[in-house]
Amino acid sequence: xxxxxxxxxxxxxxxxMNTVVLGVLIALYVLVIGFLGYRGFRQTKVRRDYLxxxxxxxxxxxxxxxxxxxxxxxxxxxxxxxAGQFGMGLLWLVFMNIAIGVFVAFVWFGRRTRRMxxxxxxxxxxxxIGKRYRSNGLKLLIAAIIFLFIPLYSSVVxxxxxxxxxxxxxxxxxxxxxxxxxxxxxxxxxGGLKGVMYVDALMGTVMIGGMxxxxxxxxxxxxxxxPAHQQLTDMAPLVQERLPQAFALGHRGWTVMPEFxxxxxxxxxxxxxxxxxxxxxxxPQLAVRFMTVKSxxxxxxxxxxxxxxxxxxxxxxxxxxxxxxxxxxSPDKGIAEGVRQLAIEAAGNNPDRIIPMFxxxxxxxxxxxxxxxxxxxxxxxxxxxxxxxxGSSIGxxxxxxxxxxxxxSVTITRAGVAFxxxxxxxxxxxxxxxxxxxxxxxxxxxxxAAFLPAYWAALYWRGAxxxxxxxxxxxxxxxxxxxxxxxxxxEAAGLGICRKLFGCTELVSSHPWPxxxxxxxxxxxxxVVLFVVSALTEKLPAQQxxxxxxxxxxxxxxxxx
Amino acid sequence: MLGLGxxxxxxxxxxxxxxxAVGVVYGALNWNRGGGEGGDGK
Numbered sequence: 001x002x003x004x005x006x007x008x009x010x011x012x013x014x015x016x017m018n019t020v021v022l023g024v025l026i027a028l029y030v031l032v033i034g035f036l037g038y039r040g041f042r043q044t045k046v047r048r049d050y051l052x053x054x055x056x057x058x059x060x061x062x063x064x065x066x067x068x069x070x071x072x073x074x075x076x077x078x079x080x081x082x083a084g085q086f087g088m089g090l091l092w093l094v095f096m097n098i099a100i101g102v103f104v105a106f107v108w109f110g111r112r113t114r115r116m117x118x119x120x121x122x123x124x125x126x127x128x129i130g131k132r133y134r135s136n137g138l139k140l141l142i143a144a145i146i147f148l149f150i151p152l153y154s155s156v157v158x159x160x161x162x163x164x165x166x167x168x169x170x171x172x173x174x175x176x177x178x179x180x181x182x183x184x185x186x187x188x189x190x191g192g193l194k195g196v197m198y199v200d201a202l203m204g205t206v207m208i209g210g211m212x213x214x215x216x217x218x219x220x221x222x223x224x225x226x227p228a229h230q231q232l233t234d235m236a237p238l239v240q241e242r243l244p245q246a247f248a249l250g251h252r253g254w255t256v257m258p259e260f261x262x263x264x265x266x267x268x269x270x271x272x273x274x275x276x277x278x279x280x281x282x283x284p285q286l287a288v289r290f291m292t293v294k295s296x297x298x299x300x301x302x303x304x305x306x307x308x309x310x311x312x313x314x315x316x317x318x319x320x321x322x323x324x325x326x327x328x329x330s331p332d333k334g335i336a337e338g339v340r341q342l343a344i345e346a347a348g349n350n351p352d353r354i355i356p357m358f359x360x361x362x363x364x365x366x367x368x369x370x371x372x373x374x375x376x377x378x379x380x381x382x383x384x385x386x387x388x389x390x391g392s393s394i395g396x397x398x399x400x401x402x403x404x405x406x407x408x409s410v411t412i413t414r415a416g417v418a419f420x421x422x423x424x425x426x427x428x429x430x431x432x433x434x435x436x437x438x439x440x441x442x443x444x445x446x447x448x449a450a451f452l453p454a455y456w457a458a459l460y461w462r463g464a465x466x467x468x469x470x471x472x473x474x475x476x477x478x479x480x481x482x483x484x485x486x487x488x489x490x491e492a493a494g495l496g497i498c499r500k501l502f503g504c505t506e507l508v509s510s511h512p513w514p515x516x517x518x519x520x521x522x523x524x525x526x527x528v529v530l531f532v533v534s535a536l537t538e539k540l541p542a543q544q545x546x547x548x549x550x551x552x553x554x555x556x557x558x559x560x561x
Numbered sequence: 562m563l564g565l566g567x568x569x570x571x572x573x574x575x576x577x578x579x580x581x582a583v584g585v586v587y588g589a590l591n592w593n594r595g596g597g598e599g600g601d602g603k
């Protein structure tokens with residue numbers, strides 16, 4: 001294809017792009033992934049290599065892998081579309097992702113996790129908590145929670161990736177699902193965390209390149225940074241006029257915050273800013289990455305790379321999503337000359353279509369090809385980290401603990417990963433359509449409420465007891481599930497259990513409770529329970545505390561290194 | 562305010578850039594710290 005054709009805007013017919021060109025690109029990409037997976041496989045000799053990449057990962061690889069696992073297709077396309085619908089308030093989530101998800105996570109959680117992980121010879125998140133509190137039961141409980149909830153998230157990411165392949169390559173959905181899971185399975189099962197992180201570093205680089213290109217081209221197309229923002233600000237009166245339902249929810253324009261205490265304000269603040277923003281701290285597949293580096297120096301360096309990565313990827317996605325309204329509403333741009341539509345109208349009321357439609361209509365075809373690789377990368381990198389953490393929970397934490405096998409067999413963990421992938425594939429086939437965003441939100445909320453107090457206390461509070469942690473985790477999971485089933489309208493109405501049992505959509509219908517994310521009360525409750533039960537129960541032996549918090553450079557730390 | 566309609570959105574945009582800048586400066590200043598035996602920042 002002629003390069004000049006690829007660089008002209010909107011040159012692609014509505015039907016899609018040249019599948020041969022895209023097919024060749026994807027094939028080349030898969031070859032590179034195969035090579036990196038093989039490199040991981042060659043370097044994986046013992047359990048430690050497979051689970052924590054030998055604790056010798058390069059800081060760039062670690063930061064890119066953390067970022068690529070963190071940011072999935074649903075963050076870029078799903079939340080990017082939400083920004084197209086409701087505006088730039090989502091930038092607060094980007095701020096939280098950088099400030100909490102990278103800075104606090106690496107500096108305050110990462111360093112201690114790494115040091116304690118070395119001191120305790122822990123190689124997975126459940127093993128880390130189990131060894132910290134000297135409890136195999138806790139290890140099994142956390143592994144079981146991961147095994148129960150992660151397939152919900154990994155399968156929705158799998159569905160998202162397969163739908164994308166189905167649309168751009170025009171192949172059967174089930175075939176796409178199989179191809180997608182197959183490619184990821186090969187490099188996760190054989191390459192272990194080394195393979196996963198090498199591939200993630202490549203994918204992270206593609207993601208940040210693709211998203212920055214998208215942001216720059218968007219501003220260029222709309223006449224510059226300030227003119228683009230100003231045009232979007234001037235469109236605010238259109239919300240009331242053309243989107244009365246969104247206006248009723250509190251939407252007041254794309255460059256202003258939603259009305260205080262409105263439904264959309266609560267969703268933005270409680271679910272997105274706080275739930276997803278803070279929830280990132282307690283995700284097992286991210287926490288395990290802190291244990292993959294050799295020293296604190298790698299974590300310090302990774303803060304630099306990680307901050308730029310998050311700003312460049314999600315920052316770009318949410319800005320472009322909101323600004324797409326200017327393009328679609330402009331009489332000389334839009335999807336056809338003279339047709340003036342808001343982004344959500346142009347996308348037929350489906351926010352997931354806003355970002356892909358904008359790219360197809362507004363930007364050069366070359367960007368669309370590059371963007372396709374960006375999307376596949378975002379989906380595959382998140383999925384591979386989830387498959388790895390599910391598999392290591394089954395193989396390393398559950399099977400090895402229950403069978404009493406003390407031997408560090410990579411084969412058992414590989415079998416666990418293969419089993420975890422099959423479960424995710426099975427769940428993906430069973431799940432009804434439209435579950436993607438809900439599955440993601442449930443996963444983040446439950447993880448935060450269940451693991452954050454126990455994880456924080458493991459690192460910072462010597463007085464936390466085994467019983468306190470048990471009670472906190474059970475309270476976190478229990479309250480989250482209760483909130484999802486009986487209080488939070490989105491899930492309670494969707495699942496219908498509250499209606500069957502009590503004849504109403506949710507138990508408390510006075511504003512704002514149906515819209516307050518369960519995370520907002522389940523996390524504080526789990527924290528209170530941790531403090532109260534720990535104060536009343538038997539403390540861990542002083543010897544164990546000394547082992548967990550070794551003095552810097554002490555013999556015990558040198559010994560385990 | 563960069564053409565944005567609300568101080569809070571302006572603050573969010575500046576906050577994102579500032580947070581990333583803090584990360585970059587922190588990473589650069591501590592580039593070689595914490596690489597010792599215990600990796601404890603010394």
